[in-house]
Every structure is written in C-alpha cells, then in structure tokens.
Amino acid sequence: MRIDILCLFPEVFDSPLNQSIIKRASERGLVDIVTHNIRDYAHDKHRTVDDYPYGGGPGMVLKPEPIFEAVEAIKEQFGTGETPVILLSPQGRRFSQSVAEELATHPHMILICGHYEGIDERVCEHLATDEISIGDYVLSGGELAALVVVDAVVRLMPGALGSECSADSDSHSNGLLEYPQYTRPHRYRDWSVPSILVSGNHGEIAQWRRHQAIARTAKRRPDLLDRVSLCDEERKWMLENS
Numbered sequence: 001m002r003i004d005i006l007c008l009f010p011e012v013f014d015s016p017l018n019q020s021i022i023k024r025a026s027e028r029g030l031v032d033i034v035t036h037n038i039r040d041y042a043h044d045k046h047r048t049v050d051d052y053p054y055g056g057g058p059g060m061v062l063k064p065e066p067i068f069e070a071v072e073a074i075k076e077q078f079g080t081g082e083t084p085v086i087l088l089s090p091q092g093r094r095f096s097q098s099v100a101e102e103l104a105t106h107p108h109m110i111l112i113c114g115h116y117e118g119i120d121e122r123v124c125e126h127l128a129t130d131e132i133s134i135g136d137y138v139l140s141g142g143e144l145a146a147l148v149v150v151d152a153v154v155r156l157m158p159g160a161l162g163s164e165c166s167a168d169s170d171s172h173s174n175g176l177l178e179y180p181q182y183t184r185p186h187r188y189r190d191w192s193v194p195s196i197l198v199s200g201n202h203g204e205i206a207q208w209r210r211h212q213a214i215a216r217t218a219k220r221r222p223d224l225l226d227r228v229s230l231c232d233e234e235r236k237w238m239l240e241n242s
Contacts (some may be wrong), residue, residue, distance in 0.1 A: 001107055001154075002031070002032045002035060002108045003032070003033045004078075005035045005150075006112045008113070008141065009145050011162075012143040012144070013035050013143065016147050021151070021155050022151060024158055024160070025154050030157045030158075030160055033144040038062075039066070040070075041066035042066045042109060057117070061116065062115060062118070062123075064123050072128060079167060083110060084130055085110045086128065086130045087123065087130070088114060088134075090133050090136070092130070097152070103153050112143065113142030113143050117153065137182075152198075182194070186198065194208070214228075215238070
C-alpha cells in the first residue's frame with residue numbers, strides 16, 4: 001500500500017513514521033508512506049499557500065492551486081485508478097475501526113492535512129473524495145489526524161503485527177471493548193490474576209473474555225451494544241450480571 005500525505009509541516013511525521021509497527025511495516029515493504037510539503041507546489045517566490053477569505057473574517061484559508069497540483073502530480077506518478085483523496089476535516093465523517101478497515105482495502109490513498117482557518121471549498125467539492133474527522137474537537141492542523149488514520153490502517157495490513165490474531169481482539173475490532181489483560185506476576189501486592197486465566201481450559205477462558213468484553217462495553221460504552229450481535233446466552237448473562 002502507498003500513502004501520500006500532503007501537509008505544511010512534514011517534519012511532524014518524521015519520528016512517528018519511524019517507530020514501532022509503522023516502521024516494521026515499511027521495512028517489510030508492506031507500506032510506502034511519502035510526505036509532501038504543499039509549499040513545494042506554490043509558484044511564487046514566497047511559496048504562498050494561503051490567503052485572506054473572501055467576504056472577510058478571521059484567519060487565513062489554504063489556496064486551492066497548490067493542493068490540486070500536488071494531488072494531480074501524485075496521481076500522474078502512481079496512476080489514477082480509484083485512489084481515495086481524503087481531507088482531514090472536523091466536518092468529515094467520524095473515523096472508526098470500520099472506516100480504517102475500509103481504507104485498508106485500497107492499494108493507494110492520499111491524505112490532505114488542512115491548516116489555518118480552513119481550506120478553499122473547491123478542494124472539498126472537486127478534489128477530495130472523502131472527508132474524515134477523528135473527533136469533535138479542534139486541532140491546529142490535520143497532521144495529527146493523519147497520523148491517527150495511518151496508524152489505524154497500517155496495523156490492519158497482514159504481516160504488520162507480530163501476531164495475525166492481535167488486531168482481531170483489539171477494542172472496537174468486533175464492536176466491543178477489549179477484555180481485561182493480565183501478565184506476570186500472578187500476585188502483585190494484594191491483587192491476583194483471575195483464576196480462570198491460569199486454569200488451562202481454553203474454552204472457558206474464551207467465554208470469560210467474551211463475557212468480560214460485553215460487561216466492560218455495557219459499563220463504559222453502552223451505546224456500542226446496539227451495533228453488536230449477541231446470542232441469547234450472552235444477553236441472559238448480561239442481564240444477570242448487570
């Protein structure tokens with residue numbers, strides 16, 4: 001997979017893209033992540049990428065020309081195809097695990113990081129194929145949002161994680177929050193690991209984990225349960241233990 005990121009501050013990506021899972025995925029040839037400075041596509045001597053908004057108002061707005069030219073240059077190099085061109089925007093659809101899984105199916109995607117007061121609407125209407133928001137809050141720019149999207153997508157690629165099953169048990173991967181996890185020592189201060197986890201009965205451990213995931217979701221994020229398919233036994237257990 002190739003991911004092209006258009007931004008004003010490419011140095012923001014230097015450390016995160018060279019750490020942990022993303023670094024290993026890059027070294028294994030699973031993903032090629034390229035950052036592009038939007039200023040490189042401006043033609044005046046000051047490399048101007050923003051201007052005052054028509055109609056007045058505070059702040060500056062990113063100009064359309066360098067963004068269009070950057071995307072067109074990338075597509076010409078990589079090939080057009082059905083490449084998603086995603087604008088990171090607080091007005092976009094909410095990012096989620098299912099959206100990450102959707103994006104992970106594409107061989108190529110382009111992320112556009114907004115900045116300043118906003119971005120010329122013609123980018124939204126005629127260039128971006130999608131707008132994504134990582135939450136209902138305001139960031140200084142789209143760089144951090146792009147990193148969230150990249151991390152969530154890359155870890156879904158086969159071979160990116162140490163275990164192929166790791167992503168399957170993560171919170172939100174099956175609609176539920178993840179079950180509690182424990183490791184050594186068996187007893188720390190006055191707290192012991194639940195006895196079921198050292199019983200060696202893998203069937204009962206799997207059932208315990210499923211029940212714990214349901215209980216944790218019901219307590220912390222009950223809104224998620226409306227989208228989860230529970231069997232009759234699980235619903236009965238949840239009612240008896242709520």
